[in-house]
Amino acid sequence: MTRHRHSNLAMLCALLALAVTAHAESPPNADDANRTTAAHPTGFARFRDTQDGAFDLSDLLLNHKGVLPVPTIITEPAVGYGFGLGLLYFSAPKREASNNAGSASNSADAKPTMSPPNITGVGGFFTGTHSWGAGLMHFHSWDDDHIRYLGVLGKVNLHLNYYGPQGNANAYQLSGVTVVQQILFRIANSPWYVGPRYTFFDSATRFGPLLPDGLHHLERDVRVGKGGIVVDYDTRDNMFYPSHGTYAEFEADFARGGFGSSNAFDMQSVKAYHWIELTPRWILGLRVDSGFSQGDIPFFAQPYVSLRGVSDARFQDRNQVTGELELRWNVTPRWALLGFGGAGKAWGKLHAFGDAPTAFGFGTGFRYLIARKLGLSMGIDVAHGNGQNAFYIQVGSAWR
Template identity: 25%
Template sequence: MIKNTVLSIAIICCCYLTTVAQNKNKSKQDSTVKKNLKISAFPVAFYTPETAFGFGGLGIGTFWLNPENRDTRPSSVQLGLSYTTKSQFLLYMPFEFYRDNEKWRVVGEFGFYKYFYNFYGVGMDAKEADEETYEVTFPRVRFSIVRELFTNFSIGVGYEFDNFSNLKIKENGILSSSEVIGKRDGTISNIGLVAFYDARDHIFYPTKGIYIQGNVFTSSQILGSSFSYYKAELDTRYYQKLGKRHILASNLFLAHSSNNTPFYDLYYLGSKRTRGINNRRFQDNAELSFALEYRFPIAGRFGGAAFGSTGTVASDLAKVLQSSYINAAGVGLRYIINKRDGVRLRVDYAMSNEGGNFYFTIKEAF
């Protein structure tokens, strides 16, 4: 019998709002500026055993920075706000800005979280029955600025900041008795190199092309880090049209971090790459995962998806090919909330051999 399985229920589509500012009585120039901004917003409610009931809202705004050409990719800002009946609070604002015909790209996130996370132990041998949750409060900053050196290839610098405080863990639990780093709060402050090759035709809903991003980050005590470690990541995505509106998308992710990595910055399965696995169900210093997704139209603004994934974590990169793997699969529904830019509302249900989870958010998983 499967115990302590996280079941997430998304109560969707209470309302839908799309705003495009228009005013026929003003000048043509003023009207053009206003139509530059496209805003979509809607409320959301959910339930998980660790959070109880939660509710809030999600929104996204897309636009071009002046004087960018409308044939270039639009910039975007998302905003999410949620509160749960266990007094948890989530505020997050991911963003992407494009400038100088996409030669400059600024990508990142600002956020503040008071939230519960799962902990089962470290490694693929972690037992589902050992599940416990810990509460932590932290502001978050993710920021990278890159410059295109030649067609589709860009390089730049990135920064990561999380200030973990008020960490509450179960007394005499597996986290309390483990030897993981970071059990007594701490600050992550990492700086690094970011490089990517982006030949996708769209950023919100790619139909063809390839995207490869590599990151190398190291902690910096000069910037206030409580830890001393490094990490490296390789994220590869490929998109292929199958007919006019059918798309096959794939995502291969490979990552490694050093032994001094705090436990809340370890790589883990259960993210958007491996939907269907309980969040942080398996975590360790290295990850290898692969996801494949088939996206297809249904009718009007509605579309669907069928996807599967496999992944593993290990103590170091050399062991990921020798480690055991866990598989997951699921189906999803899509609704176009912004036809101009192809932004979609995503609702997925995915399962592994330990149960299933619902997912509700903006934009595709990859």
Template identity: 25%
Template structure:
């Protein structure tokens, strides 16, 4: 799970001082804390059966304010664990800002039967104070309350191929600040919804490590069917395809490539549109501000392991959106962004990185991303 933070044209000196102080705390935390431990707090080697990583989060966003939080992962084994197979993990993330925006999420990933069976289950709750740029002029201010539960289970059918199902239940509520903000929500088709969906998952995974791959490919095809009988506005379906490929250029340099596409049927509502900036496609854009029914994106990232714990990355990407209903929101023919980042390896056993990425995109978009594990 990744925490996304945006910085653009922030003239609030108090927020800037808060952000600087929080970043100092992050550096002190990374340099002084023992970050690999078992349940008793002792540092162990690669044969440890349980361990965890924790990291602070700095949030600085003119839309949702300035604040802080934390994220952590706990690793454990279900049954007998074989060397070279992924370990199960539980991850918790949460943050709060001075504008009363907050989010909290819990994700549990299971690898069972020597990685024959994989399962993911997550619960997410957020209350976000949004401030979007309106292409017709001015800004749209509204609050979004989200509660969602997700589950996925896949079984290894042959070699590196997995087949399974996924399901989701979500509740999304919009609260505009003014009648003008309500007009914006009506124009883009944003409506309160409580709905659910189910669909297939097909994946191919030949990565040498699920957290920090140096070689191999992860390809996934996933979809949801969301019938009106489950609370949706109409019967519709959405689907996405993602291919991540990793090439070890040298012992310390990795080229990571990602291609991503997502689309929905004609009746796909605004709450389920493809969103630029979501799932790191592309970094540098505020998720939800630019939406469309169909999205295509591609990224390339060079990863450099400078020392055993410290690393750096450079990345860039392109994206294209289509949607006749939301054409006013799509202000560019092609969206692009690029940036750099630093890495600090919190856990050398599982190869879990704490990451900070800074990205710049066209249309005066900027972003800072803070979290654990890689963008893709």
């Protein structure tokens, strides 16, 4: 579940209904968590925050028993409008008693660290373009969040567009089964994580009677098997919608026959997000996202520019680089307004960097703090890009 998504559009769409909560953090405020655990509101009280009386889902999300349904409205221009539903089950990881005692003894004001919950989910989606997908995922952490595991299994059938050298849309169908396995290990007690990731996608591609320019030797059935290394750095105050801190990720993947791949190619991606608290009410966000590929890479797996207001995979080539700014105004403790804008390029095969068209997207939006104890906000972004308008229902930050 990355923002660059190294062009693995199939995996993205298959898990769209799950992505909003796949890496949910436990409440950042230990006192809130303890109070919530001690008392379980019932009836309408579970939808009210005990602090300000506002509509809030914190107690429902933290104390629900059984399976939590998560409906999602899909507004991605690449696949059209649609609906998704995820069923999620949360459980708290076991914590080391010695760690808790050590944390408490360091300082009178120290609070025990909060590990992310374990999550098991199943979900699916369907859109107006007859694209559909279904997925199963599990996220688990051990040793006070020193080990993180993510496993995904998904099936997709997508109706998309391929944009060739002239920028013309060519409709095609992409279907297949995808598997993701990842495990990350924290380096000592630092904000650094490192570990392996394996991705497999058994795909079938179908165009019309005529193939677009540049794809005359298209292989219709391709298996993509990639093994790689992931390095994460995370100092965000909240992973849903941060006010300060940095999240960065580097990934290097190698697709080879030994990993089950039909084609041999390499991919590298670097992304970094940084939030600056200019004042308590004004937050500036900075984003840089890049992807590079070499070798015999399938067209649908190439890096692409991802911006609000721009259809995913419209600007796609061997390499891509994207930059974006976002300015947020916290009007009240619950409501926030924001403006954003960015640009990017994809180049390497279809175009040289200087000749490649520039993708751009800008717009505005709002957020409502719907679960204060989780720091979870929801809202809508409205954006304009290259010749089109789009809107997005967002859970937390648009940068993932």
